[in-house]
Amino acid sequence: MQVASKTASDLHREGDEHTQAGRFEEALKSFQSALALDPLSAPLRFNIATTLHALKRFKETVAWYDKTLEVAPGLAMAHHNKATTLLLLGQIAEGFREYEWRKVCPGWADDARYALERPWRGEDLSGKTLFIFPELFQGDLIQFGRYALLAERAGARVILGAPAAMHALLATMSPTITLIADDAPTPDYDFQCGHMSLPTLFGTTLKTIPSFRQYLQADPERVARWKRRIGDEGLKVGIAWQGSVRANLRSFPLALAAERLGRIPGVRLISLQKHAGLDQLGALAPGAVETLGEDFDPGPDAFVDTAAAMTCCNLFITADTSGVHVAGALGAPTSVVVPYVGDWRWLERGMDCPWYPSVKVHRQRVRDDWTSVFDDLAKPIRKLASRT
Template identity: 40%
Template sequence: MGGSAISEFSPAFIEAFNSGAAHFQAGRFTEAADVFRRLANERPEIPNLHGNLGLSLRAAGRPDEALEPLRQALRLRNDYPDALNALGGILLDQRNLDHALLAYQELVRMKPDYPSALLALGNLYMFTGDANRAREAYRRAILVEPEIATNHNNLGAVCLSLGDPAEAAHHYRRALVIDVGRPEYRKNLGTCLMMAGDYPNGTAAYEGRLEQGVWRKRNMPGVLWQDQPLAGKTLLVHFEQGLGDSFQYIRYASVLRRMGARVIYECQPALKRVLSTAPDLDGLFAFGEALPPYDYYVSLMSLMHRLGTTPDTAPGGVPYLRAEPERVADWADRLNRLEGGERPRLRVGINWHGNETGKSIPLECFEAMGRLPDVRLYSLQKVSGLNQLEQLRDRVRVTELGADFDSGPDAFVDTAAVITSMDLIITCDTSVCHLAGAMGRPTWVVLKWFADWRWMQHRLDSPWYPTMRLFRQARANDWAEVMGRVTTQVAALATGAMTR
């Protein structure tokens, strides 16, 4: 609560002011707001009354009502950090990022040691895509508040986004020293180390994710597998995260089978059919179906750690997923009809839109590729991103596969069949790239500047998929440049000047 020299006021005024402060301290924020509103109406020239009203309303969960009192307090007193911090916080919650940024910039200028002000400023720079300024703000936050673990964790995140996993790991470890064993920081350290190629330490730290409340947790009955002998035992492996993860890591069934296990896998319901071709599974069950008895269970994403995976020992066996022969034949016929019986030299299946921020390629970046001689683009996109097809149909030449393409309850069965008939798949970082890679098809993945940890750093290939090439942004958010390189390579491939 903002302080004020109120000794000049009447005893009744002072008593009311103190009662408002007492209500606030006791957590009775609505009662506090009622008191400060009445006092502010009586003495509208006093900034602290408006400020305390705004602080009380915000604390009472009424942020929209708090905005005007806070602004009035700042009009009357421009050096009022509590009001400015509250105003910035409300604007941030409302995702009014530009105005929140101005508020926190002014707060830091006014009072650099205001608690968490530099942290909030760094967060805002990250939200607005200015990683370099975010890094500077977090560094200043650590100088002001060196024992706040969040400062180190967030600095680690921005360093990783700027391509410096060594500095990122240093700050993640510092966060773990301050807040010992916090699962979020362990997981973050794990992703950082795996991005740098240190899988032995990275996969161990990545296990911290299983203790985070925000992650999908399973209360599986039975005994967790923690390296107990598997000979003659039934091991239930259950999915944990995205669809692409199931495509990427289902290959571990073969490793577990060689260890003597009977392996059953519980998958996302939509994937049961497309995963039915995976080898070395003794049972495949959709989430919600009754499971048979088992001796141990383990999360799919924990197998990297439990089996000691490194980039050099990633399980192979590609291809290990296949399309249904009947679907392949049907789609081969449909593609032939779409082409009028004149097959282009290069069929390219494209998938441009993902669900995570920053991973999607603007469809317009495929315009030049779609005009190449002897190249025909086919859309593998489903649900999201289709509005771009409608908007750019006159500019980007993409063949659409019809409303019935993967329209049933079983995801990817048509996609897998079409992938089989393609000469090349070009995709952003989404589940399609993992399916195509698991099928052993020529696949080019176009990655944002700060790519997911599984693609590591700088590599142009993937230890997980031998038929995959990686194309990375040279600069953050610059899709045009990287897609220019991809288009040049497609042109060379179409003319026979290079191999896939």
């Protein structure tokens, strides 16, 4: 009895199953076999590209998104994913140009602000009002808030949209930037722009990223308050281990950090974690990680106590969360730990972060292995603690 050969659909489905199970090498083989039977399939070309990305074969990833676009030139997500891969490779100018395709991607295209009149396209801003509306998440707003300062330096009167909870922190960038709620009525303006388009409009390259050493400020009264609470003893290491519930792949287990770092003589781990992940504290021995109490950032203003506490610590260690952007914008010494395939803003290699001079990047060398990351971190922390 002859066994029927697998069809392209069979192999495609098989590749999807391998992907969901994290078997990326097997997934790639299945997708390639399917493509041999259906060579003009845009979905298969797209899946090959995304699988190569998961395997950290980034130059090949870009090539396969290009192959996808050969047969489906208007496929917005292929343009978007190609953009983030180019950014990860450090091809900043080209990546942000391609990133303009986000505006027609699912989940983005229904934002009515993209259709506002008078988009800024690089015209002289002297004496003009530029309305910058927010995109994506809190960390992105902090990271790209620096471009509001560049716009001011170019002579613009800047109106920056942001969630009301972010205003107290963002107001420290400049006293002359006007902040409005992200859901407020559209203000009067001469030009408007989404904040993720500003790098392209300012001609940003890897060498010209406006990497201000510090462009946010912690409130001095809060700094004094948390300094009294935290004290001066030991090497004070702030720690945040989880972003939103959706950020599990970027989160690390607090118990591992406590084991590898908290046992170093002189080291004090101090939780700067908010919301998701706090349940992990209950699994630790009492005192393994210090907490700052119920009055730590309890009110409507996000990050104001977090920013102050960060300046009271010798070092901040964090997963890829919005906290790393707060710390980086404050110029606070920070180590961000990222998974095997990290977000584009941390680039593909190296420890230095072009967006934040005070941030060092520590990467998984093996997928899902956080242990070696914290073993590597323990070495410089042990030296710092010995000098404290």
